[in-house]
Amino acid sequence: MLEIIEGNRVSELDKAFAKSEGMSSWDLMERAAISFFNWFKLHFTNFPNEIFIFCGPGNNGGDGLAVARLLEMDGFKVAVVTFEDVLNCSQDYQINFTKLPLGVKVLVYESLEFDLLKNCICIDAIFGVGVNRPLSGKYLKTINSLNKVNAKKIAIDLPSGIPADTILEGDAFQADFTCTFQFPKLGLLIPEHADFTGKIEVLDIGIPEPFLKSFSQKKYYVQKKDIPSFHRKFNNFSHKGDFGRILLIGGDQGKMGAILLCSRAALRTGSGLVHVFAPWDERLVIQVGAPEVMVVNDFSLSDLGIFDAIGIGPGWGLEVDPNYFEMILQSFNSPVVIDADGLNILSKNPNLLKAIPPNSILTPHIKEFERLAGSFKDQIERLEKAREFSINHKVFLVLKGAFTCITCPDGSQYFNSSGNKYMATAGSGDVLTGMITSFLGQGYDSLSAAICGVFQHGLAGELASVKKRRGMVASDILETIPQTYLNLDIE
Numbered sequence: 001m002l003e004i005i006e007g008n009r010v011s012e013l014d015k016a017f018a019k020s021e022g023m024s025s026w027d028l029m030e031r032a033a034i035s036f037f038n039w040f041k042l043h044f045t046n047f048p049n050e051i052f053i054f055c056g057p058g059n060n061g062g063d064g065l066a067v068a069r070l071l072e073m074d075g076f077k078v079a080v081v082t083f084e085d086v087l088n089c090s091q092d093y094q095i096n097f098t099k100l101p102l103g104v105k106v107l108v109y110e111s112l113e114f115d116l117l118k119n120c121i122c123i124d125a126i127f128g129v130g131v132n133r134p135l136s137g138k139y140l141k142t143i144n145s146l147n148k149v150n151a152k153k154i155a156i157d158l159p160s161g162i163p164a165d166t167i168l169e170g171d172a173f174q175a176d177f178t179c180t181f182q183f184p185k186l187g188l189l190i191p192e193h194a195d196f197t198g199k200i201e202v203l204d205i206g207i208p209e210p211f212l213k214s215f216s217q218k219k220y221y222v223q224k225k226d227i228p229s230f231h232r233k234f235n236n237f238s239h240k241g242d243f244g245r246i247l248l249i250g251g252d253q254g255k256m257g258a259i260l261l262c263s264r265a266a267l268r269t270g271s272g273l274v275h276v277f278a279p280w281d282e283r284l285v286i287q288v289g290a291p292e293v294m295v296v297n298d299f300s301l302s303d304l305g306i307f308d309a310i311g312i313g314p315g316w317g318l319e320v321d322p323n324y325f326e327m328i329l330q331s332f333n334s335p336v337v338i339d340a341d342g343l344n345i346l347s348k349n350p351n352l353l354k355a356i357p358p359n360s361i362l363t364p365h366i367k368e369f370e371r372l373a374g375s376f377k378d379q380i381e382r383l384e385k386a387r388e389f390s391i392n393h394k395v396f397l398v399l400k401g402a403f404t405c406i407t408c409p410d411g412s413q414y415f416n417s418s419g420n421k422y423m424a425t426a427g428s429g430d431v432l433t434g435m436i437t438s439f440l441g442q443g444y445d446s447l448s449a450a451i452c453g454v455f456q457h458g459l460a461g462e463l464a465s466v467k468k469r470r471g472m473v474a475s476d477i478l479e480t481i482p483q484t485y486l487n488l489d490i491e
């Protein structure tokens with residue numbers, strides 16, 4: 001799994017890695033440039049118009065110059081735009097400047113006519129992780145003009161201006177793609193920067209995972225290739241008991257859809273037996289909508305032990321007696337999943353937090369998390385609060401949204417890479433609750449259940465939205481869960 005390392009440690013990491021491999025910092029920059037070049041060729045083969053590369057004074061600009069050389073030598077039409085006298089630039093910038101082929105046009109920012117950029121490609125290599133203050137002067141002016149131009153825009157490592165680990169002040173480059181080296185910088189994963197990053201591509205430059213571990217900040221980026229290792233294997237003799245018996249608690253008059261979606265998602269995720277405890281008068285909604293589900297009229301708290309996992313909250317309403325909720329939590333000795341109204345009841349009755357079984361999974365979206373833990377000025381502060389919350393209450397927190405963040409009781413954080421905007425649709429969170437509860441019931445530990453649930457939920461959303469886009473609804477997501485097993489090659 002990829003480590004996410006703080007921006008201000010990247011140059012330390014680069015130096016240590018280059019030294020361990022007996023290579024120079026220029027060699028590493030060349031690797032970065034080659035990985036970008038390969039990505040570019042794949043996406044823009046035979047691009048006929050000019051490619052403008054904007055090169056700042058540091059190593060991000062050095063990357064830009066190396067990319068200019070590689071592209072020109074491959075037959076692309078390339079111009080670089082510079083901002084500083086070469087002698088004021090980083091050492092590797094200077095080396096790459098001397099290596100520029102004659103065919104690369106060198107322009108100075110002052111003399112550039114932005115009209116020329118129309119229908120071209122603009123590559124932003126002005127600043128990367130080294131940006132240390134808001135953009136101003138010539139840089140701000142250039143970026144403001146670039147943001148208005150009708151061209152394809154690609155940022156190298158980070159859109160210039162976006163800080164690696166904090167929130168943007170002022171303006172930044174608005175990219176269609178950001179090609180980031182080795183691991184995504186935290187600044188690429190936060191909602192405040194959504195208008196700048198475009199599609200994020202993580203380009204491998206060959207720093208091995210064990211090496212990155214020595215710089216670990218216990219923040220990770222979960223990708224498709226990581227998922228199979230979190231899955232349990234079942235054998236040919238497995239029976240429905242092995243796939244787990246789960247109980248889902250929720251639903252209320254007018255909100256039965258939430259618990260129905262949740263239970264259907266659990267079945268599609270593979271649960272052997274799904275029981276729903278919902279208002280008895282409303283049972284037909286479940287029995288017609290999901291004939292595989294058993295609706296429970298009542299249960300004795302002492303019998304909860306027959307269930308492998310419990311999910312609580314979708315559509316539950318706020319009228320539930322908090323003491324009853326507390327008794328459920330106290331009577332179950334394994335982790336539970338708490339979502340939606342379950343979380344809202346916790347927010348109103350914080351004394352219940354101590355009754356939650358350790359390693360339970362809470363799945364708030366941003367608003368629900370604010371109700372639980374207070375309001376925050378930005379996502380960086382929210383992520384820090386999530387860490388404190390998980391550590392203090394010994395729970396896993398799934399903070400939902402783009403790049404959903406799973407925070408663990410040991411303070412580590414896992415950022416999810418799957419999913420898309422079309423998943424912002426009613427009931428999508430209920431589907432996730434059903435999936436995570438199902439995995440817990442199938443015998444997964446809490447981290448594996450959360451990671452597999454969140455990733456496959458996002459993947460199901462991606463697959464289902466191919467033909468539906470904005471028309472995708474939560475039922476489409478859950479009906480696509482089985483395809484995620486095929487896509488990931490999991491039996």
Ligand SMILES: NC(=O)C1=CN([C@@H]2O[C@H](COP(=O)(O)OP(=O)(O)OC[C@H]3O[C@@H](n4cnc5c(N)ncnc54)[C@H](OP(=O)(O)O)[C@@H]3O)[C@@H](O)[C@H]2O)[C@@H](O)CC1
Pocket residue numbers: 010011014028029032056057058059060061062063090126127128129130131132133134135136139156157158181182205
């Ligand atoms: N493993 C990897 O990740 C690899 C990383 N590599 C690449 O190196 C990049 C990092 O390079 P970097 O450290 O030289 O920093 P970079 O972003 O070029 O900026 C520093 C310069 O900008 C200046 N400056 C800053 N803010 C400013 C402002 N607002 N306005 C004006 N000036 C400002 C600052 O000057 P100063 O603060 O001294 O005035 C300094 O001159 C990284 O993102 C990646 O692209 C690859 O080559 C190899 C593998």
Ligand SMILES: Nc1ncnc2c1ncn2[C@@H]1O[C@H](COP(=O)(O)OP(=O)(O)O)[C@@H](O)[C@H]1O
Pocket residue numbers: 365400401402403404418419420421422423424425426427428429430431432457458
């Ligand atoms: N832009 C997005 N990118 C990726 N995933 C998203 C995006 N918007 C929403 N989602 C996912 O969709 C789900 C929405 O859950 P939630 O807000 O609880 O919806 P609801 O309450 O309608 O069920 C979450 O899992 C969230 O991560």
Ligand SMILES: [K+]
Pocket residue numbers: 060124125126127128155156157158159160
């Ligand atoms: K950049």
